Amino acid sequence: MSLNPRLVKESFSVVEPQAERATAYFYGRLFAENPHLRAMFPPAMNVQRDRLFSALTRIVWSLDSPDSLAAFLSQLGRDHRKYGVIAEHYTAVGNALLATIRRFAADIWDHEIEAAWVAAYTAAANMMIESAEDDEGVSPAWWLAEVIDHELRHRDIAVITLRPTQRLPYQPGQYVNVQTARWPRVWRTFSIANAPRKDNTIRLHVRSVPGGWVSTTLIRHTRIGDTLMVGSPMGTMTPREQSMRDVLCVAGGTGLAPLKAIIESIIASGRRPNIHLLYGARTSGELYDLPDLIAMESSFPWLRVLPVVSDEQSYDGMRGHLPEVTQRFHSWAEHDVYVCGPPAMVNETVRRLQIDGVPLSRIHRDIVQAER
Numbered sequence: 001m002s003l004n005p006r007l008v009k010e011s012f013s014v015v016e017p018q019a020e021r022a023t024a025y026f027y028g029r030l031f032a033e034n035p036h037l038r039a040m041f042p043p044a045m046n047v048q049r050d051r052l053f054s055a056l057t058r059i060v061w062s063l064d065s066p067d068s069l070a071a072f073l074s075q076l077g078r079d080h081r082k083y084g085v086i087a088e089h090y091t092a093v094g095n096a097l098l099a100t101i102r103r104f105a106a107d108i109w110d111h112e113i114e115a116a117w118v119a120a121y122t123a124a125a126n127m128m129i130e131s132a133e134d135d136e137g138v139s140p141a142w143w144l145a146e147v148i149d150h151e152l153r154h155r156d157i158a159v160i161t162l163r164p165t166q167r168l169p170y171q172p173g174q175y176v177n178v179q180t181a182r183w184p185r186v187w188r189t190f191s192i193a194n195a196p197r198k199d200n201t202i203r204l205h206v207r208s209v210p211g212g213w214v215s216t217t218l219i220r221h222t223r224i225g226d227t228l229m230v231g232s233p234m235g236t237m238t239p240r241e242q243s244m245r246d247v248l249c250v251a252g253g254t255g256l257a258p259l260k261a262i263i264e265s266i267i268a269s270g271r272r273p274n275i276h277l278l279y280g281a282r283t284s285g286e287l288y289d290l291p292d293l294i295a296m297e298s299s300f301p302w303l304r305v306l307p308v309v310s311d312e313q314s315y316d317g318m319r320g321h322l323p324e325v326t327q328r329f330h331s332w333a334e335h336d337v338y339v340c341g342p343p344a345m346v347n348e349t350v351r352r353l354q355i356d357g358v359p360l361s362r363i364h365r366d367i368v369q370a371e372r
């Protein structure tokens, strides 16, 4: 069986516009054929559906970049240990996936495409299974973590500090899935907002969103002393250790979290690059971390924090939308750039930076489905 990324991508492009129906069909088929698997998933499947499709999209479009694909699949395999996933479940998922792609790409389907999907899925599943097996005995499937601080910084935004009961190794810029006792099997993603600390504590920046089970629980119903579950750290937006370049960070709202961890780690490394942090919020009241950032700025003179507010006419600092504000400065073409925040803001910022001559290889971002 040989990999044929072109055939997989072509057939996936036919399925992509029908994503919603295809994922509903996939889960319907998976649970009809394997009713015992239903109990492993949360009662409401909407977020799970989005996650499946975005993971699949990422895998399909990275088939030509074996290194980044391998890194992603290894993290995904480790992270799936927290669901209790074992090797045989991959067969069930593979069968349902193949049936789904076959059905939604029926117009172009043939034996060659089927073989390409079987080869790609087998390779991906094997990579996930192997990394999960390697991780057993080294790390727990998930970590228990005690809430040791809970600061409500705005009506809807809290900064929460956790102390995992076992060491949680991670890279600055990575994110974790979090589960609360109130919503079993419902995991939501948050970036770790600090560089690794000796005391093993981690901070999360959480905004509650309407209908967001986990985020609302974390903001309104979580107290110091509560215990949360935390999954294996994931993500590839980590600082370039060898880089001597200056740094631009563009943070939208709580998308600040991983960028703050990256900035802390650069400062801790002893390097002295100039760092510009454009920190955007809709209103000045939502610049929830500004006092901490100003304190960081005063202890590290190479850091410049530039708050930007988009939706408050009377704000007397810098106003505007981050993608456009990013272009108001001199060129960033020689910088390492990190961008995080609402997906539309990230996409538009990256687009404009590229137009202004920043090569894509120096723009770092991660797709995090945070805060629901």
Ligand SMILES: NC(=O)C1=CN([C@@H]2O[C@H](COP(=O)(O)OP(=O)(O)OC[C@H]3O[C@@H](n4cnc5c(N)ncnc54)[C@H](O)[C@@H]3O)[C@@H](O)[C@H]2O)C=CC1
Pocket (backbone or CB within 6 Å): 189, 190, 191, 192, 205, 206, 207, 251, 252, 253, 254, 255, 256, 257, 258, 279, 280, 281, 282, 286, 308, 309, 310, 311, 320, 321, 322, 323, 340, 341, 342, 343, 344, 345, 348, 368, 369, 370, 371
């Ligand atoms: N909490 C966390 O750990 C992490 C959160 N995120 C993501 O960051 C985002 C943060 O959301 P909020 O705090 O609610 O941000 P928000 O909606 O309040 O916006 C924050 C900033 O982004 C700008 N912005 C928003 N939409 C834009 C658009 N379409 N075009 C241009 N600029 C735009 C706003 O003007 C503002 O400056 C969420 O999408 C979340 O998933 C990402 C990584 C980690």
